[in-house]
Every structure is written in C-alpha cells, then in structure tokens.
Amino acid sequence: MPHLSPMNWLLAISSFWVIISIIMSSNWWSQTNSFSCPKLTAKNISSMSWKWL
Secondary structure, three states: OOOOOHHHHHHHHHHHHHHHHHHHHOHHHHHHHHOOOHHHOHHHHHHHHHHHO
C-alpha cells in the first residue's frame, strides 16, 4: 500500500467536503428539500447507511 502523507489526507478530505457542499447547494438539493421529502432527512440517511453496513 502506498503511504499517504498528511498533505494527501488533507487534500482528500477537503475535496470530499467541496463535493458535499456543491451537492448541498445545488438546485437538485434545494428542489428536493422544497418538497420536504422525509426520506432525505439526516436521521433517515444515517439509519439507511447503518442498515447497508
């Protein structure tokens, strides 16, 4: 396995959060939230991901 330097970890984490924030602020996310769909609440997302593990 290649050794990941702290700079590589920082780059990976920051790019991950950039992608998350882009998705959160996109039109798709705001349109979905305007319908107040209960399937996309944080509690349901965490419980679904817990079941998938």
